[in-house]
Amino acid sequence: MSATPSTQIISIDRGNEAPAVTSVQIDASCRAPVLLLFISAAAWLLIGSLLGIIASLKFHSPNILASCPLLTYGRVHPAAWNALIYGFAIQAGLGVGLWVLSHLGRAKLAMAPLIVIGAILWNLGMTIGTYGILYGDSTGFEWLEMPRYASGILFFAYLAIGLAAIVTLHLRRERELYISQWLLLAAIFWLPWIYSTAQLLLVFKPVRGVMQAIIDWWYINNLTTIWLGFTGLAATFYFIPKIINRPLYSHYIGIFIFWTLAIFGSWGGIPTGSPLPTWIPALSSVGAALTIVPVLAVAFNVHKTFVGNYSKLSSSMPLKFIAFGALAYVLSGLVGVLASIVQVSEVINFTWFTPAQTQFVVYGFFAMTMFGAIYYIVPRLLQADISSAGVRWHFWLALIGVLIYVVSLGVGGVEQGTVLNNPKATADFMGVTNSTLPFLRASTTGDLFIALGHLVFLLNLVGVLVRVSRASFSTAMVANRRAEVRA
């Protein structure tokens, strides 16, 4: 099946129905809004990782910055995560999504000014929310720490950008839908639903008791599995075929992944040992275990698309990022399935394994995929190359950083859980906690690598922007002088 010559599928010659809008024109329509989203995302990523390092330091050096209430662990840690999730991940995902939607639809980005307003509002909400958390106004709900005066702004900013995305899809000139469009459309609708539900039931009209925990777990799992998962996979399925210039192996596997993830993936997230009626964690475990099917399907579809073309990995940095992201998706998915088994989750519950697993998905899969997509898109938006050395530095720093972080906390978590669950262990709780210190120090090293990579990422984007604006400035000056000479 995959032996079909690729030229038959991807054909530049579209006969009489040649696209009236060229890629260059679409890129021009995307330039301002998408660049704004990308630069803001990169800035929040750096802010988030700096806060993350402070939070990570507290575990082994609690005296650092301890006198400043703003920078205590309970405030820095949620501020760092919110910056990573809402500042970086969602803005980067929206930027990539908008670009992919307009290109797949062969139509210009619709309502660009609305997107710019939405992006400005979003960053305003982010700024207020981050200050709110550091100031001490956190709601106390994981991943929803931002106080209500910030979450409201974020909600309406998202609606503005989401509306533009839907209109862009609606006005597409290529009627046939590609799998990435399915995934992006679902993600666009999914977030307002889960975000408003969680805000309403936790912050505005709080439900009582353990219901709160259920809703927060449900929200976190849906944001990770569905929003980050769908948006990231949309980029995976778009950019890998595009860069290696071959069709995606199977549309149907894509649809299969879409439905299995949408139906079963959204159940997970509730730990097996939680103090709830047993049917809730039991159902959640079953949902999490079922995601092994879409995870394997992703691995199969990506591999079948790649097969025979793995050598192209060496020629394209964006492809390296995205392929690493796909690998991390599959591996973290399998780890997630493993963790849904009761016997395993009893060991890793309440240990460092949990943050390692989350970081693997959010960073190893989603962020790396977004980096690749951004490095593919930005040169086309600006018609200028990004320093290839800079991109290479970013890739290796991020790769080494995330591996150190995930492996050290993952191994540390398993060891911690094994000792904690051993009734014959001689060490007391503090002793067990102290024994995880080397792993925590290693994770801070990983965080440092990641943060350096983010600095390089921001510099890469700002660098190409400065170069382009200088060049266009001098072109304008030359034109000016010519006009003067002629006069």
Place this chain on the structure above:
Amino acid sequence: MSPDPKKPLIKATDEAEPKAERSAAPVALVVLLALMVFGGMVYLGNNAGGFNAQVYGPFKSHDEVKGAQPVSKGGEALVLGKKVYETCAACHMPTGVGSPTVNAPPLAGSEWVVGGGPNRIIRIVLNGLAGPIEVNGKAYGAGAMPAFKDSFSDEQIAAVLTYVRQEWGNKADPVKPETVKAIRAETASKGDNWAAPDLLQVSDK
């Protein structure tokens, strides 16, 4: 991504958007999904506690939870009933012998109390009783027992009647709050006290 000025950045492939082949999804994936769904059902059957909201870990079924509950032998009702009886004791005396001076008949050994079901005595406590009554072959004159339907809950009435039916040598079944609730609803429209002849029309069972 090498910065080669001669190489055009926008390649021809940029114009071509990715397409997907229509390769069929491998049967193995569908079979795996079916097997996982089946396994999931079996797991839920064994571990979901019958989707009963009262089953928490480490229990696996509602029967197991019920088995772990302390079993009531009616002891609580007797304690509550004794407490409520303090009101009744003013006329019927703490020992249940009654008080001929206020025309209060005895409860100990009374056929109204222990004979048959609690249908009649529930009605008496709810609405009170006025006029003469014969107990154990002895006539009591025109006494007046007030209605207690607004003073006591179903549970309290059931408890005091259980107490009365099982104290002083009386040996009758306990009275359930549900029975009181049903009779309260049935007689909700009755505003006045019962008279003994009307009560005798009510089935004793």
